[in-house]
Amino acid sequence: MPDALCPSNPGFLMRLSRYFLPVMKEAPAEAEIVSHKLMLRAGMIQQQSAGIYSWLPLGYAVLRKVEQIVREEMNAAGAIEILMPTIQSADLWRESGRYDAYGKEMLRIQDRHERDMLFGPTNEEMVTDIFRRHVRSYRQLPLNLYHIQWKFRDEIRPRFGVMRGREFLMKDAYSFDIDFEGAKRSYEAMFVAYLRAFRRMGLTAIPMQAETGPIGGDLSHEFQILAPTGESAVYYDAAFEEVDFASPDLDVEELKRFYAAADEKHDAAACTVPPERLRTGRGVEVGHIFYFGTKYSVPLKGVVTGPDGAEVPVHMGSYGIGVSRLVGALIEAFHDDQGIVWPESVAPFKVGIVNLRPEDEATNGVAETIYEALQKAGVDVLLDDRNERPGVKFASMDLIGLPWQVTVGPRGAAAGLAELKSRRGGDKVEIGVDALIQRLTQS
Structure with a gap:
């Protein structure tokens, strides 16, 4: 059985397809602040x-x-x-x-x-x-x-x-x-x-x-x-x-x-x-x-x-x-x-990975490579591998406020690239997979 489907694998539950994250579009009326x-x-x-x-x-x-x-x-x-x-x-x-x-x-x-x-x-x-x-x-x-x-x-x-x-x-x-x-x-x-x-x-x-x-x-x-x-x-x-x-x-x-x-x-x-x-x-x-x-x-x-x-x-x-x-x-x-915009020291996860096309073999391969490398390095990481529209995924990541967002799409995956975004500043950069992993594991 592949690791990604094995419940005994700690990384199994850090995927949004399996994680318990009941987000809401609107807050209840009684919430004041x-x-x-x-x-x-x-x-x-x-x-x-x-x-x-x-x-x-x-x-x-x-x-x-x-x-x-x-x-x-x-x-x-x-x-x-x-x-x-x-x-x-x-x-x-x-x-x-x-x-x-x-x-x-x-x-x-x-x-x-x-x-x-x-x-x-x-x-x-x-x-x-x-x-x-x-x-x-x-x-x-x-x-x-x-x-x-x-x-x-x-x-x-x-x-x-x-x-x-x-x-x-x-x-x-x-x-x-x-x-x-x-x-x-x-x-x-x-x-x-x-x-x-x-x-x-x-x-x-x-x-x-x-x-x-x-x-x-x-x-x-x-x-x-x-x-x-x-x-x-x-x-x-x-x-x-x-x-x-x-x-x-x-x-x-x-x-x-x-x-x-x-x-x-x-x-x-x-x-x-x-x-x-x-x-x-x-x-x-x-x-x-x-x-x-x-x-x-x-x-x-x-x-x-x-x-x-x-x-x-x-x-x-x-x-x-x-x-x-x-x-x-x-x-x-x-x-x-x-x-939310979490400071890194208290964020629930340091990195959120958005897989834009889970059904695409190349895109999925790059997203999984980054995810597994970060996990092995001890980085708290959450992978959005859901079959949802990109807009829904981006909105969820911005809402939960993880310090770093990594986006993997078909075009970038074909070139061995991913997009890295700082949640606090909003700055984005397209970067090679190896350099991305090094940057997120050393910061």
Whole structure:
């Protein structure tokens, strides 16, 4: 049996004749924003109930790419991955005093023994319980534990697709330190890790000082990524666009001093940024980092023995990134009239091959040669081998937004050529098959 027809061959399912890609010509009327419309049209998600979605193959592939970038940057910053359950005991939340105070956003349930449980909206209590059971001495600090897990918050009006859903995938990290100075170092490590993660996704992220509530101080920042269709106006120093976030010598204090403000807090008269360096755009919040001191370690008895032998409550911080929200935010930032325009680092496939004439032996041979060579080189590639009109194939490829499109037709195939198109710029070039393969496997 030929490889192309063998279900055991990994390449078998990366052909559109076999792949599950339920694209739509028009988005449902209830889809209000660009990302919601395009995710539905591109067959990335399907709504199951208000604010709850199934992630279909294309959407799931992007979700995992985003998740992996976040994971790599957390690991590089010294955080350690764990996995906590979605269902939590209400008793922990009663210990912290939050069970009754949290509000109707918390989904409260009972098990068969009538024990109060909840679907976790966040994990401060559970991670503190893990800490208090296993960490005894300041010598075991600093410690940063994180996981990437589904959360549920019963929003009164879920809308905008995955941008404001009830069930969502979130990376939440929690740091534990002996004192404020240690907590500040942990905070700054996460501050930098966030900027690096967003930059790897092709995004410009603007950290903005956020309210810290009764704790006070300046250790709370939300991260707004720039998108033409963002929720609010953002004003910021052009210096953010010039920072090399890959540098090992980032000055966090300097970054925190760069001017950044949302529309409601921007004061033109008080802004010290020279007009030629003041930038404005639209922002979408995708992350929040927060120092909360001993707020949970005191009631939950998260203590360690200090250098003097006395027990002290640890200082904690929490650091959240909306992983599923980021997929929608990326589309808000990168799209055009034809569809999505994925950055290569998060694209579900790097290359889409359009076979214009699958029934033609020469055309099919060239398309298959390119497809197999890219697969063997480890390139994520999707082959459109359907018996559809060229216009349908081109529209599908533009809609799903793969970074590179390769078109193989009878005329080019006869000369050993294919057309390579950049989805972002729209530039096209006719190129020999060997040179095409080399270019796509080395970039």
